[in-house]
Amino acid sequence: MKSNSTLELSAAALRSNISFLRTMLGEECILSSVVKGNAYGHGIEVYTPLALKSGIKHFSVFNAVEAERVLRATEGQAEIMIMGLIDNADLEWAIVNNISFFVFDFERLQATLATAKRLKRAARIHIELETGFNRTGFGRNDLQAVADLILQNGEHLNAEGVCTHYAGAESVSNYLRVRNQIRTYGEYVQILADAGVKPRLRHTACSAAAITYPETRMDLVRIGIAQYGFWPSRETLIGYLTSNKNTEDPLRRVITWKSNVMTTKTVRAGEFVGYGTTFLAERDMSIAIIPVGYSEGFSRSLSNQGRVLIKGHRIGVIGKVNMNMLVADISSIPDTQPGDEVILIGNQQDLSISVSSFSELSEQLNYELLTRLPQDIPRTVIG
Ligand SMILES: *Cc1c(COP(=O)(O)O)cnc(C)c1O
8 A cells, every 4th residue: 555655775885985984984893783763764674784795793772672572673683782771681582682772870780791691691781971061971080990890700791892872972062061071081991990801892883973973982882873875963964074085975964755646726815824824826837746745754834845856856845844745845846746756855857855954943953854754654674
């Protein structure tokens, strides 16, 4: 049955992004593909096998539920790392399946140790350090005790990594804070090393940090948004282009979001379009109804603001975005027919709609819009 819209994933765009990132990172650094938030809306089940084919061998997720989905989708062919939530009841599953995970407090560390002992196995852990983000992680005063526990229980606690996360590497306004975090991270890693704990994988960088602060790359980077072809922020893109004397965006968007015109009609001058009175037709106009609304992830904040592509034209959304429909002004292309292709994100002829052009309201909009793309929109792969 036909869905309201579809998402197409371009294997070629992904290959190109991975190859760009690979060149930037060098061969030694592990590129962990961050696929939390249903692979930033791309769909874990479709995206991770595609990433495997592009040479990715390591995935990072937020929780155990996502880890299980990645494990199934990749048939155990990749390393999986949980960066966030893992319930005590799921520790056994993670350890048995060789999934590594962040440990950020003593409860998690003790529960991990107890589970690993019971299973007579070693848990693969990443010691998360609190370096100034103030979300999760061990602080300076915890380090000795962490090191002691690990050293005393070496056969059950395999401290594979030591990591942290930056408080907004995508904006230069956080420059000092990020610099301080980099320094603090170095100090803490040294304290652990002096205490005898020297994890193999030091990792701190997300996309923005890896691009903007090369020294944050270390042994592994956790790349989310960039692999999908989006920049963490406009600033990161401009910074990259300036420092590399480039003029072209090296990333290609993997996702295309498409729908089709459901029906068209004309509206007389002086009429309001849609709910309420937010859009007044100031002249006779042609409109198209598109079966995509906020329940599909097309935010209501795009009411009277969003753009779509139809027949190679950029077309404005008029009136309020509804739950399942939006209205577009096709007065400039009155021959539009039901069934005509509508691009919500992506390219049509020589035009393109970027996620960020949807609105400049929030720097995080790329992330938010993508991850709000519902899981039940069908995802397909194109070459
Ligand atoms: C989401 C996340 C990343 C990836 O961030 P991007 O900006 O998408 O590259 C890296 N590390 C952690 C801990 C994260 O939660």
